[in-house]
Amino acid sequence: KNQVEQSPQSLIILEGKNCTLQCNYTVSPFSNLRWYKQDTGRGPVSLTIMTFSENTKSNGRYTATLDADTKQSSLHITASQLSDSASYICVVISMDSNYQLIWGAGTKLIIKP
Amino acid sequence: DAGITQSPRHKVTETGTPVTLRCHQTENHRYMYWYRQDPGHGLRLIHYSYGVKDTDKGEVSDGYSVSRSKTEDFLLTLESATSSQTSVYFCAIAGAANTEAFFGQGTRLTVV
Numbered sequence: 050k051n052q053v054e055q056s057p058q059s060l061i062i063l064e065g066k067n068c069t070l071q072c073n074y075t076v077s078p079f080s081n082l083r084w085y086k087q088d089t090g091r092g093p094v095s096l097t098i099m100t101f102s103e104n105t106k107s108n109g110r111y112t113a114t115l116d117a118d119t120k121q122s123s124l125h126i127t128a129s130q131l132s133d134s135a136s137y138i139c140v141v142i143s144m145d146s147n148y149q150l151i152w153g154a155g156t157k158l159i160i161k162p
Numbered sequence: 163d164a165g166i167t168q169s170p171r172h173k174v175t176e177t178g179t180p181v182t183l184r185c186h187q188t189e190n191h192r193y194m195y196w197y198r199q200d201p202g203h204g205l206r207l208i209h210y211s212y213g214v215k216d217t218d219k220g221e222v223s224d225g226y227s228v229s230r231s232k233t234e235d236f237l238l239t240l241e242s243a244t245s246s247q248t249s250v251y252f253c254a255i256a257g258a259a260n261t262e263a264f265f266g267q268g269t270r271l272t273v274v
Contacts, residue, residue: 090268092266098262150263152206154203
């Protein structure tokens, strides 16, 4: 069964600190993997999109990594800011079923001053 | 928000009543999706459309129907709302099936 699991479920860190969020998936065949940021009360916004041949992709202070062999991805946030408080969702796109999006449940990140 | 408008943004309705949510886009994207988001769950696909009058079911389609008579509008109908359909509903659009999806602001629906 295609699944995406994220850890931790929630995380609290101090402003200025770094953090890493994890995503493990069992989706096959794999098309691409995306990280979304969802602020409270808003729709998800894409941070990065990676195909299986890409190991790392950055978007400002956000860096995503992908290991297609172990089916793991991580999202690293550098020098966190209060505005980084949000849910971060890992999404894996399957090449089956018209490129179905398989969504993780998300990691809720809280940045404290 | 990439030219996507959901309406209404909030709605409270009674069990057994019909409800229609609207998603309107100005991007001329081919694909449109309806998702629901509940605490502890990832977004779950209800229905999607890959063109005018072309729709297909997602993983949680029971109790929902959709229509797409124009490229820009995708309607989600709850024929007879139930309390289990209390949720936040998101519309998304994409130019192609494997390209980036853009999301609307969401509609918070409460069925009492």
